[in-house]
Amino acid sequence: xxxxxxxxxxxxxxxxxxxxxxxxxxxxxxxxxxxxxxxxxxxxxxxxxxxxxxxxxxxxxxxxxxxxxxxxxxxxxxxxxxxxxxxxxxxxxxxxxxxxxxxxxxxxxxxxxxxxxxxxxxxxxxxxxxxxxxxxxxxxxxxxxxxxxxxxxxxxxxxxxxxxxxxxxxxxxxxxxxxxxxxxxxxxxxxxxxxxxxxxxxxxxxxxxxxxxxxxxxxxxxxxxxxxxxxxxxxxxxxxxxxxxxxxxxxxxxx
Numbered sequence: 001x002x003x004x005x006x007x008x009x010x011x012x013x014x015x016x017x018x019x020x021x022x023x024x025x026x027x028x029x030x031x032x033x034x035x036x037x038x039x040x041x042x043x044x045x046x047x048x049x050x051x052x053x054x055x056x057x058x059x060x061x062x063x064x065x066x067x068x069x070x071x072x073x074x075x076x077x078x079x080x081x082x083x084x085x086x087x088x089x090x091x092x093x094x095x096x097x098x099x100x101x102x103x104x105x106x107x108x109x110x111x112x113x114x115x116x117x118x119x120x121x122x123x124x125x126x127x128x129x130x131x132x133x134x135x136x137x138x139x140x141x142x143x144x145x146x147x148x149x150x151x152x153x154x155x156x157x158x159x160x161x162x163x164x165x166x167x168x169x170x171x172x173x174x175x176x177x178x179x180x181x182x183x184x185x186x187x188x189x190x191x192x193x194x195x196x197x198x199x200x201x202x203x204x205x206x207x208x209x210x211x212x213x214x215x216x217x218x219x220x221x222x223x224x225x226x227x228x229x230x231x232x233x234x235x236x237x238x239x240x241x242x243x244x245x246x247x248x249x250x251x252x253x254x255x
Contacts, residue, residue, distance in 0.1 A: 006029045009033045011040070012039075032059070033143070037094055066113070117176070120145040120176060198241070202246070
């Protein structure tokens, strides 16, 4: 039986500002990527999200980003390898502090936004991120874009790596995500998105923006939890996978 993880980026509210429907998405997914305070979240949000994940039996991973609250971590930044490593270490330590009192342990790390996209292309940045992860806990799983440099560097440093695909994002022919600044970067038709997920998981291919089918490895499927129909969309994807005999499980059961 095929197995796949279903993940979502959560805990991205901040102060009086609420983003997403974490309490409704968590019962559907198997792994949660929790913001660590740089691109979103604050201590209270992090504590609340960790507790919700525990109540739902969902594995928790860190979702570190660039220090860019105003830009939600989606703006590219020029940083040194030393800075990137330190940013990751800082954020892992912050989230871990809220998991420990709950008797929970970090399962994985998935960089956020621009940090994630840049690391998919830049081996030096990817290596620095992975060094920060390894220095914190070398048992952590790295959740990386399928075919990108982050997974390559993780495995080179002896870390476990799994490949992530996106239910609602368009792909370039080289396997990278289409920039959100370009038209057609998001897949808005739910039926189309579900069909794409099924192909990625069961056939290992996805149709790029140029119409070409390209190979892709789908260990984990990301569904975003901040859209108006995020809950229904996530549930629809889960049901479609289960109807085809695919087992949903956390990353720790895949590697």
